[in-house]
């Protein structure tokens with residue numbers, strides 16, 4: 001099987017990072033939420049990136065890693081205590097970790113997009129993490145602009161009566177699986193395959209500033225969706241489409257930030273998870289997402305993720321609206 005080592009290492013690293021994030025998250029007090037104290041997400045974000053980059057640097061020393069975070073802030077003298085907190089959390093999983101190692105692992109994620117690279121969002125959905133809602137650890141391998149391997153660890157996601165915590169894994173040409181966070185018994189998943197499916201609904205961001213909820217509702221309606229949207233933080237939305245919990249995910253540019261360009265780490269892992277489950281991912285103009293241009297999807301605007309069946313209808317509705 002292709003990319004077997006990459007897949008196994010990505011799973012191991014993302015699960016360890018998810019474990020660290022959950023430890024931090026369980027310690028967030030209601031007062032911290034009240035005060036909008038961002039320190040828990042800072043610690044978990046840096047710790048997650050450090051753990052994953054440590055694994056990738058060891059196993060694939062020649063592969064650049066394009067991660068969301070860097071250690072510039074954490075290196076400041078006034079951040080020494082925060083850094084030692086991060087080192088303690090990382091050390092619980094990778095014993096004897098020093099603060100210097102943490103900094104250098106995080107900075108390993110400063111790589112550039114090239115013919116082969118990894119992209120990492122150590123915590124996607126930081127706002128969801130702080131609200132104790134959804135978040136994801138997202139890791140993907142990209143070669144020649146095409147995502148080849150994607151892992152999404154969603155520690156708070158629950159799609160059935162089972163324990164919360166789901167992992168989605170996809171390898172190009174080999175399908176997408178879903179499992180619990182023990183990684184045991186991965187099940188192949190498929191998108192919604194009929195227009196009569198009770199899950200013919202759409203997902204969108206909780207954060208109104210990350211999209212255009214009014215336009216998203218109109219487009220979903222034009223595509224024949226009559227149910228209200230399901231709002232969810234992070235790339236867990238891609239997991240919802242891939243597993244057939246929803247048929248569409250719309251992310252149209254917010255009127256407040258019309259020139260915003262999406263980041264590769266917010267979409268790479270999710271894209272392959274949906275495509276390998278039978279779905280489609282493009283921008284709002286129907287163009288494939290181009291992961292070869294740098295950290296931003298400079299040639300794309302908005303994102304449309306569907307079960308495939310609905311895709312052309314959605315793009316046509318968007319074209320009609322703007323013409």
Ligand SMILES: Nc1ncnc2c1ncn2[C@@H]1O[C@H](COP(=O)(O)O)[C@@H](OP(=O)(O)O)[C@H]1O
Nearest residue numbers: 123124125126127205207209210233234257260
């Ligand atoms: N104006 C904007 N439009 C679209 N996405 C935005 C945005 N500002 C920030 N984001 C991205 O939205 C991501 C969260 O997605 P969602 O809203 O689906 O949960 C953030 O990832 P992080 O939380 O990793 O920073 C951030 O990169």
Ligand SMILES: [Mg+2]
Nearest residue numbers: 121124125266
């Ligand atoms: Mg993100």
Ligand SMILES: [Mg+2]
Nearest residue numbers: 068121123124
């Ligand atoms: Mg993030």
Ligand SMILES: [Mg+2]
Nearest residue numbers: 068123125126
């Ligand atoms: Mg961020």
